[in-house]
Amino acid sequence: MKLFFGFLFMSVALGVAMATPAPEIAEPLKIIRAVGPEGQGNEAASAAWRKLAGGNVTNLLPMLEAMDGANDFALNWLRAAVDAIAGRELNAGNPLPLADLGKFLLDTGHSPRARRLAFELVAHADAATADQLLTGMLNDPSLEIRRDAVQKLIDQADQSLARTNKAGAGLLFQQALSYARDVPQIEGIAKKLKELGQPVDFQKHFGFLTQWKVIGPFDNPRGGGFETAFPPEQKIDLSAEYDGKSGKVRWQDYATTHAYGMVDMNKPCGKLKEVAAYATTEFFSDRAQSVELRLGGKNSWKVWLNGKFLFGRDEYHTNVEIDQYLMPAQLQPGRNTILVKVCQNEQVEEWTEEWEFQLRVTDSLGTPIASARQSHNNSPSNL
Amino acid sequence: MKVISLSLCLAAATTLCGADWRQFRGPNGNGVGDGMGVPTTLDLASGKSWKISLPGEGLSSPIIVGDRVFVTCSSGLNQQRLHVICFNAATGAKLWERRFWATGRTMCHEKTAVAAPTPASDGERVVAIFSSNDIVCLDLDGNLIWFRGLGRDYPNASNSLGMSSSLVIAGGVVVAQVESQSEAFTAGLDLQSGLNRWKLERARGPNWTSPVLLKNGATEQVALQSSKGVVAVEPNTGRTVWHYTNSASSVPSSTPNGGTLLVPSQGLTALEFSTGTESPKPLWRSSQLRPGTPSPTLVGGKIFSLNDGGVLTCGDTVTGERLWQLRLKGPFSASPVVAGTFLYCANEKGLVQVVDTTKPEGEVVSELELGEPIIGTPSIANGAIYFRSDGWLWRFSKT
Numbered sequence: 001m002k003l004f005f006g007f008l009f010m011s012v013a014l015g016v017a018m019a020t021p022a023p024e025i026a027e028p029l030k031i032i033r034a035v036g037p038e039g040q041g042n043e044a045a046s047a048a049w050r051k052l053a054g055g056n057v058t059n060l061l062p063m064l065e066a067m068d069g070a071n072d073f074a075l076n077w078l079r080a081a082v083d084a085i086a087g088r089e090l091n092a093g094n095p096l097p098l099a100d101l102g103k104f105l106l107d108t109g110h111s112p113r114a115r116r117l118a119f120e121l122v123a124h125a126d127a128a129t130a131d132q133l134l135t136g137m138l139n140d141p142s143l144e145i146r147r148d149a150v151q152k153l154i155d156q157a158d159q160s161l162a163r164t165n166k167a168g169a170g171l172l173f174q175q176a177l178s179y180a181r182d183v184p185q186i187e188g189i190a191k192k193l194k195e196l197g198q199p200v201d202f203q204k205h206f207g208f209l210t211q212w213k214v215i216g217p218f219d220n221p222r223g224g225g226f227e228t229a230f231p232p233e234q235k236i237d238l239s240a241e242y243d244g245k246s247g248k249v250r251w252q253d254y255a256t257t258h259a260y261g262m263v264d265m266n267k268p269c270g271k272l273k274e275v276a277a278y279a280t281t282e283f284f285s286d287r288a289q290s291v292e293l294r295l296g297g298k299n300s301w302k303v304w305l306n307g308k309f310l311f312g313r314d315e316y317h318t319n320v321e322i323d324q325y326l327m328p329a330q331l332q333p334g335r336n337t338i339l340v341k342v343c344q345n346e347q348v349e350e351w352t353e354e355w356e357f358q359l360r361v362t363d364s365l366g367t368p369i370a371s372a373r374q375s376h377n378n379s380p381s382n383l
Numbered sequence: 384m385k386v387i388s389l390s391l392c393l394a395a396a397t398t399l400c401g402a403d404w405r406q407f408r409g410p411n412g413n414g415v416g417d418g419m420g421v422p423t424t425l426d427l428a429s430g431k432s433w434k435i436s437l438p439g440e441g442l443s444s445p446i447i448v449g450d451r452v453f454v455t456c457s458s459g460l461n462q463q464r465l466h467v468i469c470f471n472a473a474t475g476a477k478l479w480e481r482r483f484w485a486t487g488r489t490m491c492h493e494k495t496a497v498a499a500p501t502p503a504s505d506g507e508r509v510v511a512i513f514s515s516n517d518i519v520c521l522d523l524d525g526n527l528i529w530f531r532g533l534g535r536d537y538p539n540a541s542n543s544l545g546m547s548s549s550l551v552i553a554g555g556v557v558v559a560q561v562e563s564q565s566e567a568f569t570a571g572l573d574l575q576s577g578l579n580r581w582k583l584e585r586a587r588g589p590n591w592t593s594p595v596l597l598k599n600g601a602t603e604q605v606a607l608q609s610s611k612g613v614v615a616v617e618p619n620t621g622r623t624v625w626h627y628t629n630s631a632s633s634v635p636s637s638t639p640n641g642g643t644l645l646v647p648s649q650g651l652t653a654l655e656f657s658t659g660t661e662s663p664k665p666l667w668r669s670s671q672l673r674p675g676t677p678s679p680t681l682v683g684g685k686i687f688s689l690n691d692g693g694v695l696t697c698g699d700t701v702t703g704e705r706l707w708q709l710r711l712k713g714p715f716s717a718s719p720v721v722a723g724t725f726l727y728c729a730n731e732k733g734l735v736q737v738v739d740t741t742k743p744e745g746e747v748v749s750e751l752e753l754g755e756p757i758i759g760t761p762s763i764a765n766g767a768i769y770f771r772s773d774g775w776l777w778r779f780s781k782t
Contacts, residue, residue, distance in 0.1 A: 046529060080482070
């Protein structure tokens with residue numbers, strides 16, 4: 001760990017100050033950073049792009065720096081210009097400015113995507129050095145760089161396994177697991193650990209929310225209930241009783257024991273079709289913070305945080321994966337209320353039985369954030 | 384005299400365009416390419432054939448403009464890195480590559496990929512779309528002309544199984560069919576700027592079909608297929624010209640055949656359309672010609688349809704009568720393509736079967752094992768045929 005913190009210190013110390021771009025590219029960079037949704041600024045950006053991409057390697061650093069704080073549209077314009085210059089220079093046999101790119105890479109204050117791009121250019125110029133740098137990048141704010149660094153550790157663990165050093169391999173896999181944020185990579189590590197007799201508790205590792213209050217079923221004829229604001233959308237009153245699809249409904253406790261935190265509405269409500277239900281939980285934060293609510297599921301859903309609608313999808317029975325939908329959100333200090341609406345449609349095939357979702361709260365890298373304390377509105381009963 | 388000269392010029396231009404393969408299923412959107420010189424026995428050791436590696440996954444078709452081949456791929460974390468690559472057609476040498484970060488969702492079923500839709504070109508620009516609904520327009524030298532993140536602009540227009548509708552270009556407009564259960568629209572984007580010329584709300588539902596360009600004299604229409612049927616729109620305005628409402632498939636696409644559109648509807652239905660607003664006239668309907676995943680294609684006056692069982696059915700385009708059937712080694716996802724009188728059918732395991740359609744019951748005259756799963760439709764241009772897999776791009780050519 002000392003090596004890791006030492007590396008971080010050096011990274012910050014080596015950080016380059018934001019260079020002032022040369023006057024001839026300052027305006028093109030400004031124009032490209034101004035592009036926005038629905039093609040805003042495209043026409044001006046096209047001309048500006050040619051000026052940038054037509055330059056030489058001295059444009060690379062200013063373009064990478066211009067990625068700091070740029071929106072996703074501008075990032076793509078800038079990336080293509082970096083590709084154009086780097087490709088042309090490499091084809092001509094000219095070297096890239098390795099030292100400058102390396103300094104940029106090591107300054108973790110820069111845009112994660114810009115740093116990843118710098119890493120790839122460094123790797124192209126000097127693969128051995130790039131590989132060595134990865135050793136100190138296990139906690140990198142770029143998910144892609146972090147993933148490569150973790151993969152290096154996984155490779156080392158595999159080598160230990162090949163030497164029948166199971167204890168050493170287990171330690172390396174555990175270290176890799178602690179830094180990994182990419183879901184397939186986590187699952188790959190977990191498989192190796194299971195083979196070593198160290199199974200991973202996925203529910204805990206991913207931080208799925210497991211304690212819920214649920215209510216339903218409400219009516220969802222031909223999917224129409226998705227847009228119907230049933231009483232829980234207007235006010236969460238855990239003591240209330242409402243008219244449901246086939247009688248009175250009231251809130252019930254539900255704690256999922258599913259390995260991946262699936263909240264299965266078929267259990268509290270029964271296997272029903274053309275229905276809607278709600279689940280709510282409280283999440284306590286020790287401070288105001290930006291987070292992501294990450295949801296997976298095959299059914300139509302909507303999510304609210306503290307009464308504010310975040311997002312919804314009216315799609316049924318296609319595909320499911322962890323972190324299928326990412327919703328940036330702002331937690332307030334103290335109690336936060338999460339409300340999920342999940343609908344079931346009219347399909348009757350066996351593969352359309354699922355009526356469920358999974359949800360977790362993470363930072364932007366996917367690091368799970370735990371509630372500062374348990375929700376008071378849940379009792380330990382388990383359906 | 385002026386009229387004659389103009390006609391000659393147009394004919395020459397058409398011939399030149401016909402040698403290219405600028406969109407999904409070729410110059411006429413029906414899988415028929417310039418048949419001149421394409422080998423019927425595929426061999427990497429012969430002529431100017433080559434095989435080169437690709438940096439990422441994909442099942443989009445290569446498109447060919449002059450001496451350049453353009454391919455899209457995706458790679459990296461969650462397949463979020465989008466590639467547009469340009470190769471020299473003769474040598475396979477990479478001329479340039481541009482990479483982008485997806486702004487929309489990249490989740491896909493394992494059988495498809497983020498680089499599923501095929502790019503399109505007007506001969507001066509290449510416009511590439513991905514399952515994330517990101518669209519990039521580049522000139523042939525790789526200069527970025529515009530970028531659109533439709534997945535970011537309209538975040539509910541996505542499909543957790545992936546999107547695959549390819550682009551068509553007509554009248555200075557790029558037509559992008561972006562249709563899913565949660566949100567569905569078709570956009571007409573200005574070819575010069577990428578800005579919305581029009582945006583047509585569509586019936587919500589999963590849809591993997593591609594728009595096809597219908598030409599009737601000087602009039603161009605774009606046919607948009609979905610489970611509801613087919614709507615033809617003016618490419619410049621998005622104004623609806625005619626409807627066909629008797630449902631259609633959401634997987635294989637329609638096949639233009641002159642003034643007729645062969646629609647995967649109730650099996651296969653032939654619609655005669657006009658330049659006016661009157662509804663198209665159904666000519667015939669055949670359940671025996673129902674296609675599976677691959678879209679039907681044409682050889683002369685015959686239509687060829689591959690079903691999910693790998694059976695190739697030949698039918699008469701005038702009557703819809705089934706003429707013969709040939710069982711091929713399936714299953715197939717890639718649509719068959721045509722050079723001359725030969726069909727090229729690549730199955731999902733990577734076996735290419737070349738069928739001589741002049742034989743009374745059709746006959747497989749050669750086979751080639753590519754050794755890689757092939758899901759994407761091949762392309763034909765300038766005497767060569769191109770296949771792509773997740774990892775490789777092949778060209779087979781005698782010269």
